[in-house]
Amino acid sequence: MGKTLPEKVWDRHLVHSTEGEPELLYIDLHLVHEVTSPQAFDGLRLSGRGVRRPDLTIATEDHNVPTENINRPIADPISAKQIDTLRINTAEFGITNFPMGDPNQGIVHVIGPEQGRTMPGMTIVCGDSHTATHGAFGSIAFGIGTSEVEHVLATQTLPQSRPKWMSVTVDGDLQPGVTAKDVILAILGEIGTSGGIGHIIEYRGSAIQSLSMEGRMTVCNMSIEAGAKAGLIAPDQTTFDYLEGRAQAPQGANWDAAVADWRTLYTDDDAEWDKEVVLNAAQIAPHVSWGTNPGQVASIDTPIPSPSDFDSETAQETVQRALDYMGLEAGQSMRDVSVDTVFIGSCTNSRIEDLRAAATVMEGHQVTVPRVMIVPGSHKVKDQAIEEGLDKIFTAAGADWREPGCSMCLAMNPDKLAPKERAASTSNRNFEGRQGPGGRTHLVSPAVAAATAVKGTFCTPGDLEATS
Amino acid sequence: MKAVEVITGTGVPLKRSDVDTDQIIPAVWLKQVERTGFEIGLFSAWRDQQDFVLNDERYVGANILVAGPAFGVGSSREHAVWAIQQYGFDAVIAPSFSDIFRNNCTKNGLVPVVVPEVVVEAIWAAIEDNPQTSIVVDMRQRKIEVPAANIDERFPMDDATQHRFLNGLDDIALTMTHVDEITSFETNRPAWMR
Numbered sequence: 001m002g003k004t005l006p007e008k009v010w011d012r013h014l015v016h017s018t019e020g021e022p023e024l025l026y027i028d029l030h031l032v033h034e035v036t037s038p039q040a041f042d043g044l045r046l047s048g049r050g051v052r053r054p055d056l057t058i059a060t061e062d063h064n065v066p067t068e069n070i071n072r073p074i075a076d077p078i079s080a081k082q083i084d085t086l087r088i089n090t091a092e093f094g095i096t097n098f099p100m101g102d103p104n105q106g107i108v109h110v111i112g113p114e115q116g117r118t119m120p121g122m123t124i125v126c127g128d129s130h131t132a133t134h135g136a137f138g139s140i141a142f143g144i145g146t147s148e149v150e151h152v153l154a155t156q157t158l159p160q161s162r163p164k165w166m167s168v169t170v171d172g173d174l175q176p177g178v179t180a181k182d183v184i185l186a187i188l189g190e191i192g193t194s195g196g197i198g199h200i201i202e203y204r205g206s207a208i209q210s211l212s213m214e215g216r217m218t219v220c221n222m223s224i225e226a227g228a229k230a231g232l233i234a235p236d237q238t239t240f241d242y243l244e245g246r247a248q249a250p251q252g253a254n255w256d257a258a259v260a261d262w263r264t265l266y267t268d269d270d271a272e273w274d275k276e277v278v279l280n281a282a283q284i285a286p287h288v289s290w291g292t293n294p295g296q297v298a299s300i301d302t303p304i305p306s307p308s309d310f311d312s313e314t315a316q317e318t319v320q321r322a323l324d325y326m327g328l329e330a331g332q333s334m335r336d337v338s339v340d341t342v343f344i345g346s347c348t349n350s351r352i353e354d355l356r357a358a359a360t361v362m363e364g365h366q367v368t369v370p371r372v373m374i375v376p377g378s379h380k381v382k383d384q385a386i387e388e389g390l391d392k393i394f395t396a397a398g399a400d401w402r403e404p405g406c407s408m409c410l411a412m413n414p415d416k417l418a419p420k421e422r423a424a425s426t427s428n429r430n431f432e433g434r435q436g437p438g439g440r441t442h443l444v445s446p447a448v449a450a451a452t453a454v455k456g457t458f459c460t461p462g463d464l465e466a467t468s
Numbered sequence: 469m470k471a472v473e474v475i476t477g478t479g480v481p482l483k484r485s486d487v488d489t490d491q492i493i494p495a496v497w498l499k500q501v502e503r504t505g506f507e508i509g510l511f512s513a514w515r516d517q518q519d520f521v522l523n524d525e526r527y528v529g530a531n532i533l534v535a536g537p538a539f540g541v542g543s544s545r546e547h548a549v550w551a552i553q554q555y556g557f558d559a560v561i562a563p564s565f566s567d568i569f570r571n572n573c574t575k576n577g578l579v580p581v582v583v584p585e586v587v588v589e590a591i592w593a594a595i596e597d598n599p600q601t602s603i604v605v606d607m608r609q610r611k612i613e614v615p616a617a618n619i620d621e622r623f624p625m626d627d628a629t630q631h632r633f634l635n636g637l638d639d640i641a642l643t644m645t646h647v648d649e650i651t652s653f654e655t656n657r658p659a660w661m662r
Contacts, residue, residue: 015646015649015650015653016646016649018628020626020627020628021626021627021628022626022628022629024643024646024649024650026650026653026654026657028657028661035498035499035545036544036545036546038501038502039501039502039503039546042501042502042503047638047640049640052650055662056662064499076499078499078500079499081499081501082499082500082501085501119660119661127544128543128544129542129543129544129568142568143544143568144544144568144571145545145546145549145568145571145572145575146546146547146572147546147572147575147576147639148571148572148575150640151639151640151643154643154644155640155643155644155647155650156650156654157643157646157650159628159639159642159643161626163567193486193538193541194486194537194538194541194564197538197564197566197567198567224542224568225542227538227541227566227567229567250660254659254660255660257658257660258658258660261658293486293488293541295486314483314484314485314536314537314585315485317483317484318484318485318486321484410490410495410543411495411496412495412496412498412499429488429490429542429543431488431490431491431542432490432491433490433491433494433513434490434495437494437496437513438513
């Protein structure tokens with residue numbers, strides 16, 4: 001019997017395997033940031049251990065960094081201490097760190113691919129649940145806790161239970177105005193926050209293959225929101241074209257050898273899946289989340305559901321609680337809901353293509369939403385956007401053009417929602433308080449976020465054209 | 469980590485599904501560089517609401533959290549496990565856990581107990597009726613017992629993880645017994661991966 005793609009990649013990394021025990025996997029790339037690493041480095045010191053492969057470990061500062069005035073000291077002393085701690089730890093253990101303001105700094109899941117460090121067939125880990133982003137290249141990439149960070153630092157391996165294999169197929173053509181973000185939100189609406197628990201998902205089908213690398217990263221990024229261990233997409237010419245010539249990608253004969261190997265990374269025709277889901281691309285519309293988990297999401301034209309639409313008592317209570325928190329009523333149309341803040345950024349949607357999509361919508365318009373923040377994913381994305389004049393489009397429209405970082409996705413830096421403030425956000429989580437205590441988050445694509453910024457209520461770019 | 473054989477105590481009914489790690493410990497608490505002091509951040513937004521179950525004095529001193537499905541979804545923050553333990557819990561019982569949260573539990577000696585939703589509902593009923601209802605989590609036999617509710621239920625856990633719980637073993641030391649295999653693997657990695 002053949003193997004699935006994730007199974008192939010998994011099996012290539014087996015260092016040790018004993019029946020009934022977790023398998024020991026080799027890790028090709030370990031990404032580190034300031035929030036989930038300090039206790040891991042402390043653990044190494046306490047036990048007198050070193051970092052086995054500092055050359056396969058890369059650090060950056062992203063979660064805490066402010067997105068303005070980055071040439072001044074960080075105002076929050078606790079954030080500053082956490083960043084200083086990363087600098088001390090990486091220096092002591094010989095790990096490359098890209099500090100705030102460095103031309104290579106940015107959100108950890110944006111800089112790995114753009115530097116050409118993320119490659120097909122790899123295992124990649126990071127103390128961050130959105131690590132599955134790197135699966136867009138056909139790698140197994142997953143988030144780990146701090147104890148596991150320490151384990152990888154010390155051994156470059158990780159004991160993991162063998163997951164199950166799940167396929168999510170999206171076939172057909174996407175409608176105009178429907179983006180990768182809408183695809184993954186539609187998948188989440190279909191399978192819910194537990195649909196992927198214990199599985200690695202391979203996203204397949206013609207609609208997935210038609211996506212750019214940026215779009216594929218958006219899809220894989222949110223695999224964790226379905227509870228999946230990881231999500232990946234088979235590498236193809238789009239993948240190779242993206243990587244060729246990047247600073248850390250293989251060169252010359254190594255490049256040819258790598259591509260020849262990467263062409264073997266696909267699911268065999270006779271491989272078996274533990275779970276299969278199929279969606280029709282033509283039926284996916286722009287999506288907006290209405291609740292307080294990413295599975296509580298629907299097409300912009302679907303009325304907000306009622307607790308009575310659900311069977312179990314726990315589900316009914318969860319929906320009622322979400323509606324109360326979000327200040328919404330069953331049956332309401334999302335198009336009638338006005339927003340206070342628009343956030344375009346995060347490891348889900350802060351790449352150049354996302355900024356281009358937002359700029360295309362905003363060009364020639366003025367935003368009416370009180371606060372519109374555009375936060376590029378990295379300095380390289382920022383520089384590219386400036387080169388293309390996107391920053392001028394944003395500022396002319398009245399939006400706020402910021403420095404790179406995680407920013408309002410999780411509000412560890414000063415970018416926060418106030419209680420009951422409502423945001424259209426291109427990030428990945430609409431949990432209670434995620435973007436600031438009491439804040440209300442609606443997950444959308446960059447195109448919907450930009451259109452909503454102009455109109456003031458949830459809408460699609462098509463709606464702006466119809467009214468202008 | 470400390471060894472765990474049998475946990476005996478009382479439970480708190482957290483009757484919610486999809487309890488994400490942003491609720492267990494909001495991001496504002498993640499800025500510390502130490503491994504201790506996270507108990508004040510546990511469910512801090514929900515604890516601000518008087519009717520939240522951790523504010524119910526009938527459950528003060530309970531050491532087992534009994535929650536709805538998909539517990540610990542979202543962020544990989546191990547701080548969520550530290551906060552739950554440092555607040556005083558030794559085990560979490562739920563119908564399902566997120567993979568990362570469950571892994572983090574097993575690195576710290578917090579027992580993740582998976583039992584069917586009907587069993588969780590029966591435990592909720594028992595501890596709401598009598599908060600002093602005794603709950604036993606037996607790691608040796610991988611089962612829980614709630615005699616007052618006639619519950620005697622096995623829970624899944626692989627042999628290796630059970631062994632580590634029972635003996636309080638350090639994962640890194642175990643892995644380093646395979647260091648020759650790691651070195652051998654490294655010599656066979658393709659040149660383009662370095």
